[in-house]
Amino acid sequence: MFTYTLDEAQVRRLRELVGTKGFVFGPLEHGHFTARKGKCVLSAYLSGKLVVAGKEAKEFVEFVLEPEVLGEARLGYEKIRNPEMYAPHFGIDESGKGDLFGPLVVAGVYVDEKKADQLVAAGVRDSKTITSDKKIGELAEEIGRAVGPAREVVTIGPERYSELYRKFGNLNRMLAWAHGKVIANLHGKVPGCPRALSDQFGDPRLVAGELRKQGVELKLEQRTKAESDIAVAAASILARAEFVRQLGRLSMDAGVELAKGSGAGVKKQAEELFQRGGREKLAKICKTHFRTFAEVVGDPVPPKVEWRKR
Numbered sequence: 001m002f003t004y005t006l007d008e009a010q011v012r013r014l015r016e017l018v019g020t021k022g023f024v025f026g027p028l029e030h031g032h033f034t035a036r037k038g039k040c041v042l043s044a045y046l047s048g049k050l051v052v053a054g055k056e057a058k059e060f061v062e063f064v065l066e067p068e069v070l071g072e073a074r075l076g077y078e079k080i081r082n083p084e085m086y087a088p089h090f091g092i093d094e095s096g097k098g099d100l101f102g103p104l105v106v107a108g109v110y111v112d113e114k115k116a117d118q119l120v121a122a123g124v125r126d127s128k129t130i131t132s133d134k135k136i137g138e139l140a141e142e143i144g145r146a147v148g149p150a151r152e153v154v155t156i157g158p159e160r161y162s163e164l165y166r167k168f169g170n171l172n173r174m175l176a177w178a179h180g181k182v183i184a185n186l187h188g189k190v191p192g193c194p195r196a197l198s199d200q201f202g203d204p205r206l207v208a209g210e211l212r213k214q215g216v217e218l219k220l221e222q223r224t225k226a227e228s229d230i231a232v233a234a235a236s237i238l239a240r241a242e243f244v245r246q247l248g249r250l251s252m253d254a255g256v257e258l259a260k261g262s263g264a265g266v267k268k269q270a271e272e273l274f275q276r277g278g279r280e281k282l283a284k285i286c287k288t289h290f291r292t293f294a295e296v297v298g299d300p301v302p303p304k305v306e307w308r309k310r
Helices: 008-019 057-070 113-121 133-147 158-168 171-189 204-214 230-254 264-283 291-297
Strands: 002-005 024-026 031-037 040-045 049-053 089-095 104-111 151-156 195-199 219-223
Touching (some): 008 031, 113 230, 133 151, 151 171, 171 195, 204 219
Parallel strands (some): 089 195
Antiparallel strands (some): 031 040
16 A cells, blocks of 8 residues: 555546546545556545555556656655654554543554564554554554564553543643653663654653653654654554554453444443443543543533544
8 A cells, every 4th residue: 555645736647647547437435536457446535645555556656656647756765765764763653542432552663774674564554544453453463573572552541541631631741641651661672762753742842851751862753644654653553453452352341342433423332331331330441531421421521622633
């Protein structure tokens, strides 16, 4: 799978081009079109995002998309275009912060050039682009084999999450604490690592402050869409895999498969569980500071949450 961002002219050029090459078009929700030929599938979204997937995707990218639409060669030149991704660094990301049920999981991975090559070859990418829990689990195993002990996962179950939220009084401060803990633990395993990169979720000074408390000295970078970095993408997969595993365990305890997210379907399920087991049992599987939880149990509804939805 390959992902690109196209401008309007490039989208038009792509549509014209694949129309002459035997691709069959189809509709795409929130998109311009899908197009399929053999084992190559294109998905062109209204945002400009283009996803090229399938066993013949690489050939299409190298011989059609890059020379005839993008006008530049990218595939195979990643180390020239993005050398920092292959330099030694930690990548950190989290999963579960937007889910009513289940834990918050923060994970980190150390990569150098060799490990980055292995992760790229294994098909590691941002976990949000992977819809299959099975695939997430398989990639998590690949990551484990590639990086060995140079990884860290911190899991905060629902009850502990609620305790910490009351202590910190703010999700971003709690996230900063967890990110700092992961980085500090990784630093203990790989003390010579010079840099850490994480997805930016709030004031960058929060994580920096946690690292000072831990006595960890390295270059800290935080940016939006950091999952384009292979180490952060690997961390996002490890975090999601552990979230899925823990949600499965909680589902067994609850006697029902718990839904992901925090939408209307999740609220309905929470209402059913509340009617069945009451507030105390619901609190064991929910993040209790969510508006949804308050609405379900009849508490005063808290103000709008302070994090951006991912």
